[in-house]
Amino acid sequence: MGGIKFKDALYFDGEKVKKGDFIVYNGKITFKNVPVEREIDTGGYIFLPGFVNAHHHTYSSLARGVPLKRTLRNFYENLAYFWWKWDASLDEESIYYSGLVSAIESLRKGVTLIFDHHASFSYIDGSLSILKKAFETVGIQGVICFEVSDRLGYHNAVKSVNENVRFIKNEESEMIKGTVGMHAAFTVGNKTLELLKGAAKESGRPIHVHVAEDRFDKDYNINVYGKTPIERLRDYDLLDNGLLAHVIWVDDNDISLIKEHGAYILHNPESNMNNAVGYFKIKKMLDNNVKILLGTDGFSYSVLTEARSAVLNAISRGVDGWDVFKKSLFVNNYEVAMRFFDKKFGKIAEGYAADIVGYRYMPFTPMNSDNLFAHVFFELVEKEADFVMVNGRTIIEDGRFVSIDEEGINKKAEEITKKLWKRFENNKITFKLPDG
Numbered sequence: 001m002g003g004i005k006f007k008d009a010l011y012f013d014g015e016k017v018k019k020g021d022f023i024v025y026n027g028k029i030t031f032k033n034v035p036v037e038r039e040i041d042t043g044g045y046i047f048l049p050g051f052v053n054a055h056h057h058t059y060s061s062l063a064r065g066v067p068l069k070r071t072l073r074n075f076y077e078n079l080a081y082f083w084w085k086w087d088a089s090l091d092e093e094s095i096y097y098s099g100l101v102s103a104i105e106s107l108r109k110g111v112t113l114i115f116d117h118h119a120s121f122s123y124i125d126g127s128l129s130i131l132k133k134a135f136e137t138v139g140i141q142g143v144i145c146f147e148v149s150d151r152l153g154y155h156n157a158v159k160s161v162n163e164n165v166r167f168i169k170n171e172e173s174e175m176i177k178g179t180v181g182m183h184a185a186f187t188v189g190n191k192t193l194e195l196l197k198g199a200a201k202e203s204g205r206p207i208h209v210h211v212a213e214d215r216f217d218k219d220y221n222i223n224v225y226g227k228t229p230i231e232r233l234r235d236y237d238l239l240d241n242g243l244l245a246h247v248i249w250v251d252d253n254d255i256s257l258i259k260e261h262g263a264y265i266l267h268n269p270e271s272n273m274n275n276a277v278g279y280f281k282i283k284k285m286l287d288n289n290v291k292i293l294l295g296t297d298g299f300s301y302s303v304l305t306e307a308r309s310a311v312l313n314a315i316s317r318g319v320d321g322w323d324v325f326k327k328s329l330f331v332n333n334y335e336v337a338m339r340f341f342d343k344k345f346g347k348i349a350e351g352y353a354a355d356i357v358g359y360r361y362m363p364f365t366p367m368n369s370d371n372l373f374a375h376v377f378f379e380l381v382e383k384e385a386d387f388v389m390v391n392g393r394t395i396i397e398d399g400r401f402v403s404i405d406e407e408g409i410n411k412k413a414e415e416i417t418k419k420l421w422k423r424f425e426n427n428k429i430t431f432k433l434p435d436g
Helices: 058-063 075-087 092-108 127-138 154-170 190-203 215-225 229-235 252-260 269-275 282-287 303-316 321-337 372-378 406-426
Strands: 003-012 017-025 028-030 036-040 045-049 051-056 111-118 141-148 176-178 180-182 207-211 243-246 264-267 291-294 356-360 387-390 393-397
Touching: 051 092, 051 243, 051 264, 051 291, 051 303, 051 321, 058 075, 058 092, 058 111, 058 406, 075 215, 092 111, 092 127, 092 387, 092 393, 092 406, 111 127, 111 207, 111 321, 127 141, 127 154, 127 176, 141 154, 141 190, 141 207, 154 176, 154 180, 154 190, 180 190, 190 229, 207 229, 215 229, 229 252, 252 282, 264 321, 269 303, 282 321, 291 303, 291 321, 303 321, 303 372, 321 372
Parallel strands: 003 036, 003 045, 051 111, 111 141, 141 176, 141 180, 180 207, 207 243, 243 264, 264 291
Antiparallel strands: 003 017, 017 028, 045 356, 356 387, 387 393
């Protein structure tokens, strides 16, 4: 079978803006002389490596517009009366369609790989397999996990740990990998941390966890356990190469431990602003050479809007965020993805995975390697991808999905959402935090 040639294309190879030909052959990019069976019309496009979303919540997708009949006064109430109640209302059908629509929307925003942090405490066993099926049906790649928590009892925490291990051992594919998920440390007791330690060791995978998103997490852990969330993760060998989302309410010692253990910060600026939880200590992170990634936390599907918000937030705090978050978007997010897959991401270069997004864009000011991020920041952030290829397979062309019925999926998702919203409204479940 022949390759697909991008002839005389304008593209960003991960380091420089170039003009010329490249070929996709056997799922990878090449500049060699190989058989070609098709040429892509590249006129009016700029092509970039597909983006990675380092922290997402697919299960939140069908919550858009859901009515809520009570006022949420703080971070804990937002979790207990909305999101925990929401995920405990999901069933097999709504998990699947959450995955479908989230994959569709992500691809339209140029995201070709999602690190997804899943929860569905009404449907634990097999939930990651449902999510995998949804992702593969649409054609997106993922690193997925189930968030372990004691909020509905230790027996459900055990089931959640087992779901992570089961998936990693038996269900991974070329497109979908697994890791070990965990909710914030204030919902996880020491007994469950011991289980997570064993799961991480058995699977060889790092923890993907919410850390000190709100001051409540920090204060609860100190009051109940006498340690910060970071210190508790360290004590159970869960900090090494950890994927730590948010990381706002941390002190200098926490940041030193993050650096010492090679953990990554998954920054979600838009969600942080929406939840009014604060802003992470970016200057101290940078002083300690901690690697910062970009995620959406389920707030949106676009890491480009997150990059713009991250830059503006940094500038408002006296830090030049341009270089920081350009590196997050074009280097760090890909670096972590390559820890899970046996392929190279983040460049349109020889031997790299053919994950490519194309935007119809005719710049009206000069564009070059030095100022590409300005074009991304001011222009591409507001566009949808008109061409998307994942692992060498064309997913979107001329702005349309080539292998799925997007309209049909959305109509079915709307029907399922109505039933889900009714379950959510009637859900009287209560939660309990561990006390040591």
